[in-house]
Amino acid sequence: MTALLRIACMATLxxxxxxxxxxxxxxSSSPDASSAQxxxxxxxxxxxxxxxxxxxxxxxxxxxxxxxxxxxxxHPLDASDGDPIAQWEAASGTDxxxxxxxxxxPGYSRGRLAPGANAVLQQTFFSGQKTALSIGERxxxxxxxxxxxxxxxxxxxxAPAHGKVCRxxxxxxxxxxxxxxxxxxxxxxxxxxxx
Numbered sequence: 320m321t322a323l324l325r326i327a328c329m330a331t332l333x334x335x336x337x338x339x340x341x342x343x344x345x346x347s348s349s350p351d352a353s354s355a356q357x358x359x360x361x362x363x364x365x366x367x368x369x370x371x372x373x374x375x376x377x378x379x380x381x382x383x384x385x386x387x388x389x390x391x392x393x394h395p396l397d398a399s400d401g402d403p404i405a406q407w408e409a410a411s412g413t414d415x416x417x418x419x420x421x422x423x424x425p426g427y428s429r430g431r432l433a434p435g436a437n438a439v440l441q442q443t444f445f446s447g448q449k450t451a452l453s454i455g456e457r458x459x460x461x462x463x464x465x466x467x468x469x470x471x472x473x474x475x476x477x478a479p480a481h482g483k484v485c486r487x488x489x490x491x492x493x494x495x496x497x498x499x500x501x502x503x504x505x506x507x508x509x510x511x512x513x514x
Contacts, residue, residue, distance in 0.1 A: 396427060434503055442497055
């Protein structure tokens with residue numbers, strides 16, 4: 320019995336120490352896993368809906384969207400781009416509530432793509448930190464989202480991308496290329512949320 324236990328322990332240790340061939344540089348989660356509950360997707364789609372409600376002057380639709388965005392802690396990825404949420408709150412006559420709990424939430428950026436155009440962004444993601452990216456469109460079109468690692472290997476792809484989530488955990492800290500393409504016949508206004 321003792322000899323059998325020793326053999327099992329040795330086999331486990333040898334197996335744990337064996338090199339892993341072709342280890343992935345990022346572990347990707349299933350694209351369908353809880354996308355309805357994903358914060359990045361909720362922020363991206365709420366931003367797109369709030370932008371449309373603001374443009375249409377629909378404060379009844381805008382107010383609950385602003386509340387959800389503030390609760391989620393959404394903030395611009397680049398502070399120099401300005402904060403449309405603050406502009407929407409001013410226009411709707413609502414004040415930003417005081418922060419309670421988590422202050423930092425998903426970062427976002429806004430973009431507009433002509434038919435057939437691409438947007439390429441670079442973003443560094445840290446080793447071991449779960450990452451989620453999602454696209455929200457004001458009027459869902461045919462945007463495609465693709466994420467590549469530093470060696471141009473595809474990590475995630477969604478087409479159409481509206482409300483879909485790219486989830487992965489980088490094995491190494493590295494820069495990733497985020498590519499958004501408009502395959503539709505009209506301009507697309509989108510929000511990219513990154514958490």
